[in-house]
Amino acid sequence: MNALVALCHFCELHGPRTLFCTEAVHPPSPSPGSAIPGDRDREGDREGEGLTMRANSSATQRADMCEGCRSLPASHPGFVSVDSETGIRYLSHQHPRQPQLFSVVRQACVRSLSCEVCPGREGPIFFGDEQHGFVFSHTFFIKDSLARGFQRWYSIVVVAMDRIYLINSWPFLLRHLRLTIQSLQNTALKVFDSEQCVCPQRAVRMNSAFSPAVFPHQRSGNAARSLTSLTQHQNLWASLHSSFSWLLKACGSRLTEKLLEGAPTEDTLVLIERQTEQEEEMSGWDGAEGGGSNSQASQSESVQAKDFQFDDGRQEDLIGPKFKSLRHLRQVLGTTDFRQLTWHVLMGNQVIWRGADPGLIQSAFNVLKALLPVGCVRAVPYSPHYEEAYRCNFLGLSPDVPIPAHVSSSEFSVLVDVLNVERGCVNPVSDEDILSLYQFNISSANAQPTDKGPTLLNKIEVALSNENLSVEVVSLCLLCLKEEWMNKVKVLFKFSKVDGRGKEDTQKVLTLLGATGPGEEDNVRLLKFWMTGLSKLYKSHLMTAVRGGERTLSQ
Amino acid sequence: MPTLLQKLFSKKSVGNGSARDCSRGAEQCWASAEFDLAQIRLIVYQDCERRGRQVLFDSKAIHKLDASEPTADENKTxxxxxxxxxxxxxxxxxxxxxxxxxxxxxxxxxxxxxxxFGSVSMSYKGSTLKIHHIRSPPQLMVSKVFSTRFGSSTSGSTNTLQDSFESMSQTFHTSSIAHSNPVDMPSRGHSEDGDSGIARSASLSSLLATPLPSPGSSFSSGCASSYQRRWLRSQATSLQHGPMPRWSTEEMFNLSDESCSSNPAMIRRKKIAISIIISLPEREEENHNFQEFFFSHFPLFESHMNKLKTAIERAMILCRRIAESSQRVQVYLCRVMEALGEFRMTVWNLYMAPRISEPVWLSMISHSTERNLLCHRFLKEMSFLMEHGAKSQFLSALLTAVLTHHLAWVPTVMPSSLPPITPACQKPASQTVDLLAKSHPYNPLWAQLGDLYGALGSPVRVCRTVVVGRRRELVQRVLYVLSYFIRCSDLQEHVQPQEQMNDPANTCTSQTTDPTSGSETINEKTDPLKPSLSVIGTSEKALNSGLGDAIPGTFVEQNDETLLPDTKSTNPSPSMESTTVRPECTEMGQECFGEDSDSVGGLEHILANQSPLLHRVQFHIGSPREADNDGQASGLTGAGCGRGLDRKLHQRILSDIRRNESSDSALYDSDDEETSPQELYVATEQKECELPLPNYQVESRASVNHFGHSLLGGYCPQYMPDFALHGISSDLRLKQCLMADLEHTVLHPALDEPVAEALCIVADTDRLSVQVVTSQRRVCEGGRMGRDVMVSNLIHTLITSVLQLYALNIATDFCVMHLEDRLQEVYFKSRSLAEYLRGQTRVHVKELGLALGIESSDIPLIAAVASTHSPYVAQILL
Known part of the structure; x- marks a missing residue:
């Protein structure tokens, strides 16, 4: 808990004093998504320690501080306990180490023992204000055969800035502080009883001459006995440190939240699955060495880092002109060719680029891939020979590779030939003039019109053609559209593949999904193709778990 | 063959599914016992330098003179x-x-x-809060002490009121005690406090905001907005920054007619305290329950106390204008009694009103096994409501409003970037937030309250929803459905197992550690009535002490050997397991906590049964630890200056300390260590003795006293100002109180942070209308309270398609998953809107529709969602 605990004492000679104080030093704040604190424990802690100071400095040895006002001897370095899970350190000294807390604790001590009134003088009080912080205080007596009234007055204060949190914790703090206090009292009572047996103080005092003026000083040798002496407990302070540290930790973690996040997107799931597969292959080659324990953590990191460009981190290395965005590609190809090409991409047809510049082709693929769910992308960036459509839907070929006849005559493929306009231009001047360097010929045996649908493509084109929208906005639009259609894909999958519903019902679902109307045929093709991109996890989940929730028709 | 659904129903021995419908028995009372209104007493006290202390009001001393009920206290029954x-x-x-x-x-x-007031009065001018527990008769007393502010117009004050009382009959001089001089509590900045407060807190928030990465920077941080809210809270309430003046420090008791003008010189040394004294129930269990409720719901109690205080101020100002003494007193008493009546009623209702027994969202989080059942029932009710209000698009309008203002659903659909641990249909629990809670504890109750009121956006708005209707069962259906969309985190409580605190059979383990072997543990049961003797440490000679084992939960480990099995819920490794809730654990906890741990045992009992957790103890005082701990120990002595934020704060605080010291020492002999701030800053390398942290053994159970349960009300007999959601039969009282309540919420938010606007969604199931009432606009035309809600097309199609899927008899679990997917789409749209608005000065609504698919009817919703992750959105759209 963001609080400190202190034991205070009302010294007969010196008034209210802070005896012992346990504070929590938190590691510097993590930022969202950063590594677990444990990892950067060391450095972080050093930073968070910041301005520590030394309360037990030499000046503490002044005369007007008696045994009763002191806990640890001045030479004692104090106690520390480290919570290795969180990096929080619990420090105990006579006074707080953090300078800003010094006066806060002093205030709490003075108010707890000389200002606030508790009926019966023993018990809990809460008090505080915005300026001095808020305090839960529990006052109590400790037996002392030599003290006035045979007892001394103490309090344990819990100080925090979070008023509400502290008040919420009242029942918990009360319950546990009571136990600590009662054990202190109990221990002291035993000492008291044994002392009284040896030398009954009441009799001694009755017999001695009553002289109020010198009374406290008469016994000045013993007047301010330390709590250690009152309890005869040599490890008292270490025990209290442990107790207070535990209290701070337990109070801070008494309530925990269960806070849900959204399920990961299909793209995220697919990326994780692919990575796991890769790692399994790798570890298979390595000889079943398998670093399984770390895989999950490293997975999530690399998923974040690579995002949607999972297998082409080397793009930057390739020199030469590149396509930078869908909008750029559209400008270069022209709206008609772009429409035709993206239509094929979205329908799941094989997209073949043939040309001499692998960097250019790969950049085109990277841009086009963004149109599809990750699970729908199978790319062979640049190959010396043709690869079949079931192996890849993006295929890059060198200029001289022939396209098999069954492919060039197929309506399920599109070929883009990249032709160099000027031969011999080895060093392209800039990226901007792709048009002046290359010519793009698009050909396909597809006879269907590509201008009706799918709806998704129509909407993307609206965003792309609106120059008011930045590239970032367009890519977020695309993300929205993809997620929207992925959700339709899920419903269709559930409906047709899992439940195996008939055609009539399926038509109803398509209507309610908004997939019907103009471009319906293309929409349905898109949905069917995208279904192949669903993650294994999702599919298997629907196939198994959801069955349990099936209703009978009568309900 | 019976379906799983039927099995579940029969297992619950309810018979059939319909019996679980929300129309019957779906509501429960919060309190287990009656709560008597007369249990609440109000005292207003004045402490004046010259005149001493006077009682200005004591509800116990007031009797109603009424022909019909001549003597009875009005609240007796x-x-x-x-x-x-x-x-x-x-x-x-x-x-x-x-x-x-x-x-x-x-x-x-x-x-x-x-x-x-305390035995020594304080010079601090702000308000002070105090809570006392009075043992006999058992009572809780909450006091707020204010400095008074007088207007310049009248020389009069409470003195005239006091004179009136005195002239009536008795004298109320209560303080015969000789007052000591006021303690001059160091006050920061003295007179300039009033105007610098805002600037300070503004700089604080900007300071705090800067080191944070923009939550809009990436999609990967799932719970960015929840995380940031909580992180900021932990920083704003951090002790490490010391006392920070916050948004409302200077709260005074205002006795001036003109609220604004107040000359600091006019602030006299006069304080007014308002105390509410609540008599606690006699029975131990009821007493315990009420206290648990009171302390966990304190912000609400406090907010109502503030309302009471305002009414008392007004009563005092008003009665000053009345010349005739007895009439003056009557007006005053009448006003204050009326305000007290309000207070009592609100508290009574807060404690006693019916609640939704199975809020859909929270039940789905906590009982994943019943998920299918919950999904089924939820969709059934939703589809009924959709048909019922089809013509007026009642449900679509209501959900538009609820999703726009109760924004806590947004983080629950933000996609997680982490690999799923749970089945795909189940949302993962946020690990970043969980980690934050451990390393930088904040108050989960506070976070939950903010969630329920939808205070996630920027600027902060808080919202409540009231469903009005004469048809009880219909209103309950609406409440039930809304309890899926009004979301908050679920709370778990981790407490020390009861039997370990006071079960005689399980305690009193003495430790004897043989110095030579150092690893033998001898557990022996001792007479529970005799305090146990334990030997602590190896180097010490026979110590007579029960102290070590009396420390709750203390368990000091030796030789890195764990002697106690780890409880699953507190797995010390930061693994993902610790974030998932294990049902078996919870159940176990509930069993163990069937009884209240405070209820048994007196002092003797408790003492005799000190914690059994301490098995062996070895303290390393002044001795170096083993090598593995040395590293850690040295790690903490670094004297680096920390981040810039810390440094700035420290510098400011340092100067405060200087001031404090001077005033402090005037009254008490200050401790030597405290004399010189320079001395304090001698940051010397120092090495503390490291002790292992006591093993933290706890058991987990579902928390009962949290807002997720208490603020989702059922069909209540009367309008409730606190509930995030509730139903009522008539809006009569709602109309009377709502505006004042909303204004009060903005002035004294229970949320304990500044609130820009308070809203209330009023859904009328009789008229099938949905309106939003705001603290910012006054009554609309035609006696209407608020303005009608424009149905978001996005929400309408969303509900429609979910319910069509349901109608097509698709598994309800899948339908709910689809609903979540569609809500996630709304979130994604808000990201594009936020990106679109970045750097934009003009918004083209048509463009939004064409390019982003955001229609004009969707803009309020999507802008509100966007404001949870991109605060600048509100500035552009407002």
Whole structure:
């Protein structure tokens, strides 16, 4: 808990004093998504320690501080306990180490023992204000055969800035502080009883001459006995440190939240699955060495880092002109060719680029891939020979590779030939003039019109053609559209593949999904193709778990 | 063959599914016992330098003079459990106001005065909050002490009121105690406090905001907005920054007619304390329950106390204008009694009103096994409501409003970037937030309250929803469905197992550690009535002490050997396991906590049964630890200056300390260590003795006293100002109170952070209308409270398609998954809107529709969602 605990004492000679104080030093704040604190424990802690100071400095040895006002001897370095899970350190000294807390604790001590009134003088009080912080205080007596009234007055204060949190914790703090206090009292009572047996103080005092003026000083040798002496407990302070540290930790973690996040997107799931597969292959080659324990953590990191460009981190290395965005590609190809090409991409047809510049082709693929769910992308960036459509839907070929006849005559493929306009231009001047360097010929045996649908493509084109929208906005639009259609894909999958519903019902679902109307045929093709991109996890989940929730028709 | 659904129903021995419908028995009362209104007492006290202390009001000393009920205290008969609590004065408002007689205050007022003001008065000018527990008779006393502010117009003050009391009969001089001089509590900045407060807190928030990465920077941080809210809270309430003036530090008792003008010189040394004293129930269990409720719901109690204080201020100002003494007193008493009546009624309702017994969202989080059942019932109710209000698009309008203002659903659909641990359909629990809670504890109750009120956006708005309708069962259906969309985190409580605190059979383990072997543990059961003797440490000679094992939960480990099995819920490794809730654990916890741990055992008992957790203890005092711990120990002595934020704060605080020291020492001999700030700053390398952290053994159970349960109300007999959601039969009282309540919420938010606007969604199931009432606009035309909600097309199609899927008999679990997917789409749209608005000055609505698919009817919703992750959105769109 963001609080400190202190034991205070009302010294007969010196008034209210802070005896012992346990504070929590938190590691510097993590930022969202950063590594677990444990990892950067060391450095972080050093930073968070910041301005520590030394309360037990030499000046503490002044005369007007008696045994009763002191806990640890001045030479004692104090106690520390480290919570290795969180990096929080619990420090105990006579006074707080953090300078800003010094006066806060002093205030709490003075108010707890000389200002606030508790009926019966023993018990809990809460008090505080915005300026001095808020305090839960529990006052109590400790037996002392030599003290006035045979007892001394103490309090344990819990100080925090979070008023509400502290008040919420009242029942918990009360319950546990009571136990600590009662054990202190109990221990002291035993000492008291044994002392009284040896030398009954009441009799001694009755017999001695009553002289109020010198009374406290008469016994000045013993007047301010330390709590250690009152309890005869040599490890008292270490025990209290442990107790207070535990209290701070337990109070801070008494309530925990269960806070849900959204399920990961299909793209995220697919990326994780692919990575796991890769790692399994790798570890298979390595000889079943398998670093399984770390895989999950490293997975999530690399998923974040690579995002949607999972297998082409080397793009930057390739020199030469590149396509930078869908909008750029559209400008270069022209709206008609772009429409035709993206239509094929979205329908799941094989997209073949043939040309001499692998960097250019790969950049085109990277841009086009963004149109599809990750699970729908199978790319062979640049190959010396043709690869079949079931192996890849993006295929890059060198200029001289022939396209098999069954492919060039197929309506399920599109070929883009990249032709160099000027031969011999080895060093392209800039990226901007792709048009002046290359010519793009698009050909396909597809006879269907590509201008009706799918709806998704129509909407993307609206965003792309609106120059008011930045590239970032367009890519977020695309993300929205993809997620929207992925959700339709899920419903269709559930409906047709899992439940195996008939055609009539399926038509109803398509209507309610908004997939019907103009471009319906293309929409349905898109949905069917995208279904192949669903993650294994999702599919298997629907196939198994959801069955349990099936209703009978009568309900 | 019976379906799983049927099995579940029969297992619950309810018979059939319909019996679980929300129309019947779906609501429960919060409290286990009756709560008597007369249990709440109000005392207003004044502490004046010259005149001493005077009681200005004590509800115990006031008797109503009424022909019909001549002697009875109006609140003697508590309202019955199901009925509304109506206060006499409130019900017959048209009648002549009641006459009150003020008798001599009760004998305990002197003592109470001492407790309110303290034995030494403070010079601090802000308000002070105090809570006392009075043992016999058992009572809780909450006091707020204010400095007074007087207007320049009248020389009058409470003195005139006091004079009036005195002239009536008795004297109320209660303080015969000789007052010591006021303690000059160091006050920061003295007179300039008033105007610099805002600037300070503004700089604080900007300071705090800067080191944070923009939550809009990536999609990967799932719970970015929840995380940031909580992180900021932990920083704003951090002790490490020391006392920070916050948004409302200077709260005074205002006795001036003109609220604004107040000359600091006019602030006299006069304090007014307002105390609410609640008599605790006699029975131990009820007492415990009420206290648990009171302390966990304190912000609400406090907010109502602030309302009461405002009413008292007004009463005092008003009665000053009345010349005739006895009439003045009557007006004053009447007003204050009326305000007290309101307070009592609100508290009573807060405690006693019916709640939704199975809020859909929270139940889905906590009972994943019943998920299918919950999904089924939820969709059934939703589809009923959709049909019921089809013509007016009632449900679509209501959900538009709820999703726009109760924004806590947004983080629950933000996609997680982490690999799923749970099945794909189940949302993962946020690990970043969980980690934050451990390393930088914040108050989960506070976070939950903010969630329920939808305070996630920027600027902060808080919202409540009230469903009005004469048809009880219909209203309950609406409440039930809304309890899926009004979301908050679920709370778990981790407490020490009861039997370890006071089960005689399991305690009193003595430790004997053989110095030579150092690893033998001898557990022996000792006589529970005899305090246990334990030997602590190896180097010490026979120590006579029960202290070590009396420390709750203390367990000091030796030789890195864990002697206690780890409880699953507190797995010390930061693994993902610790974030998932294990049902078996929870169940175990519930079993163990069937009884209240405070209820048994007196002092003897507790003492005799000190914690068994301490098995072996070895303290390393002044001795170096083993090598593995050395590293850690040295790690903490670095004297680096930390981040810039810390440094700035420290510098400012340092100067405060200097000031504090000087004033402090004037009154008390200050401790030597405290004399010189320079000395404090001698950051010397120092190495503390490292002790292992006591093993933290706890058991987890579902928390009961949290807002997720208490603020989702059922069909209540009366309008409730606190509930995030509830239903009522008539909007009569709602109309009377709502505007004042919303204004009060903005002035004194229970949320304990500044609030820009308070809203209330009012859904009328009779008229099938949905309106939003705001604290910012006054009454609309035609006697309407608010403005009608424009149905978001996005929400309408969303609900429609989910319910069509349901109608096509698709598994309900899948339908709910689809609903979540569609809500996630809304979130994604908000990201594009936020990106679109970045750097934009003009918004083209048409463009939004064409390019982003955001229609004009969707803009309020999507802008609100966007404001949770991109605060600048509100600035552009407002």
């Amino acid at each position: 508590p309202p019955n459990r199901s009925g509304a609590c109506h206060i006499g004065g409130q019900a017959n408002e048209k009648d002549k106001p009641p006459t009150y007689q003020y008798t001599r205050p009760a004998s305990d007022v002197n003592m109470l005065g001492e407790m309110m």
